[in-house]
Amino acid sequence: MPAQDKPEATTVTRPDRPDDERYDAQRVETKWFERWQQDASLYSAESDSTKKKYYVLEMLPYPSGVLHMGHVRNYAIGDALARYMWMNGYNVLHPMGWDSFGLPAENAAISANVPPREWTLRNIAKMKAQMKRLGFAYDWSREVTTCFPEYYRWNQWFFLKFHEKGLAYRKKSKVNWCPKCTTVLANEQVVNGRCWRHEDTLVEQRELEQWFLRITNYSDELLRDLDKLEHWPEKVRIMQRNWIGRSEGTLVDFKLDGPAGPAGAKISVFTTRVDTIYGATSVQLAPEHPIVADLTSTNSDLRAKVDQLIAEQRKAKEIGDIGEIEKHGVPTGRYAINPFNGEKIPIWVANYILMDYGTGAIMSVPAHDERDYEFAKKYRLEIRLVVLPISNDPEETVAEPPLPFVAHEGVLINSVPFSGLGSADAIKKMSAHAEKHGFGKATVTYRLKDWGISRQRYWGTPIPMLYCEKDGIVPVPEKDLPVILPENIDVTLTGGSPLGRVPEFVNTMCPRCGGPARRETDTMDTFVDSSWYFYRYTDAGNDQAPFDSKTIAYWFPIDQYIGGVEHAILHLIYSRFWTKVMRDLGLIKNDEPVGRLFTQGMVTYQGAAMSKSRGNVVSPDEMIARYGADSARLYVLFAAPPDRDLDWKDTGIEGIQRFLGRVYRFVVRNAQPSHPDRRRPVPAELPPAARAIQRKLHQTIKRVSDDFQGRWHFNTCISAIMELVNVLYGAEEAITQNTIPTPLLAEVQRNLVLLLAPFAPYLAHELWEMLGEKGNLLKAPWPKYDAVLAKEEEIEIPVQVNGKLRGRVIVPADSAEEFVLTRALRDEKVAAAIAGKQIMKKIYVPGKLVNIVVK
């Protein structure tokens, strides 16, 4: 509207932009938030659907009470994918739940005097409200809350099944104890000798009776099936492979020379290089090896030295660098007999031998092992060469290799009757020999140990076991499940399992003999809860079974699982184990729970992980209040590719807000919801300005669609949409002059909204309505691009001379090589660059570039 048409402008304060063109995120988001609230089944997965299914899952959070930006990023990725799949016609399962057992609730009870259940439920309510406000499309009818008896009774049920199959057992052993958690930890929960929740707290070793799950029965399968997980990040697979730590080798028994103590008369040694056994010049024991106790029982001087070694090992573990420890050892004065050659070799105790790997004893072969070499040098032990490098030339006499010679390919010497054999061959034959003579065998060891699940804490699933004086350990009968976690108990006292102080809980009756029995008072590790929760989503209300097998067959495996890499070992290996056990129980058919895994990067602020103690926490609530949920979501997707770490910048989100404002304004200005032509086909012949818009539109649809299918670089998707919007703004003049046909203008706006829908659902819904569209945008069909329309008619070809850019020519896209080269040579700057020189070669890369090589 021309300025002279509004004479009152001098007196009235008037924004340049009418209010209805300004994007008010709060107004729009509140409006849709309220509408979405009213439809509880909006995001429900269909049961008995004939559609193709898509199960997209984000790792369920611990209900700490507040979402952080890492959550927002995780869920924004999943939500975009879920919405994209809905728009592509899939039956999408996109659930959410709460990993709601665990220590923080108990600690809150102690510090704030709020019962754990109350504290937890309050937090869940807060976080759920935040999730809803962020517009995440979850099927809340399937919500799983692990601290509810409806859920944890199935933990107990599974435990009984595991127990029946011999996969749950009780044993006394050294276990990891965190003094701050005042409970036991699984091996997976110990990081560099410290508690995974308390970086500053050293884990102690305690001897306790504990329940274990026999994950080691599945070591091999867990390892083998990693190869099937081709859509998992290589990094995670490597971490799991390392954790399982499979190692092939040979067990060899060395007889103890002289009198034996209670620990026995032989020392079993594990080695991967039995081919070097003729070079063994000592046996080295871990300081905590049981035989060491025998050997030192009459020698207090030696005992003191061994204790010193134990202390050194502990200290090194505490510092977290057992690898750096100075090698130390003491001779015991006793000898062991090498069963291969009958040789007597000295027994030492050394601080670099670990009790928890292999057998806690090794044969020391200084000539062929770096550590043994270092040790032997230090203590002047014999170094005997028994393997030579393979020579390529059989005539050549092989020189002695530099020591230690650790290559795995070699030829045995000094090892009659095995001399002359190659190492690999020798290992097989010598293992067989040991087995035949009863002093050893080929074997496989794993680093993976059974999963200790007992926790001496209150806020967890009670382990459904009883102790009867007469019948011993008795499982709670299935019909008596769930064993309810008592409420209103005082968890503030310390020392022992809190449940042990609740007589009503502890004292019960033995189901076998009717006599008095005591309940198990430990609770389960919370990783039990998260090992199978995603199965429960498929049938969350089932009170007859954990789930329905047929429904699982439809939904599993999970198509896309998204979460932080910090669970690469813990949660993800336990989940795989649980799946395999459930399969063997006949409950499910799939071998693996997760088809595709995506690990998103961390969200940092000022270069560091956000944490309350650092005071660098960016609050999603504050971002929503300032910029709106769409902006916050779009920004976390735009600022970096999702697999990379993202450093939060407040100015960045402002740019996103501006962009959404531009989109909004464009549609407000150009929407023609009741124009009769808006649904008509776009004419085949278009003026150049219109054709440019059409071309850009189809290019953008292609780019965004391709990224969803492929590499998930949502940052570039969003860039592409920004480019489209920039083109539209560039065409504003053409639009006001009516050069852009209405069908095209309507189509480009519809598609723009559709492209934005997975990322910025609030704005997209608002604009969808503004465009006069009646159908639900959530399931509106994803736009298709036309490759022909996306193609440029004319392209600009850069022309290089000797690889340097000298000019450009504009040619029709389908020009022949001949034509392009002719035009290139005719270019002024190019002609100047080759003047007086001889053309050696002319290269034309179709549609890309020309390079003229001259001399």
Add this chain to the structure above:
RNA sequence: GCGAAAGUGGCGGAAUUGGCAGACGCACCAGACUUAGGAUCUGGCGGGUAAAACCGUGGGGGUUCGAGUCCCCCCUUUCGCACCA
């Protein structure tokens, strides 16, 4: 020590298959509109030069008509593993 990933303007990042390095955004600069601008729009924005030339993807070498991209060596950062016998 072993393994993996990464290193590109002032910043986040793009360049998907060996083919115009710096898309898109932030910051900054200029202009327009304005009583005003922390709104909006338009333009500029690797270094260098009057303009060119020229130089630029951690460093060095190589392959190629052509290298951010492939190969070799080295440096740095992050992550994982770490006396695993």
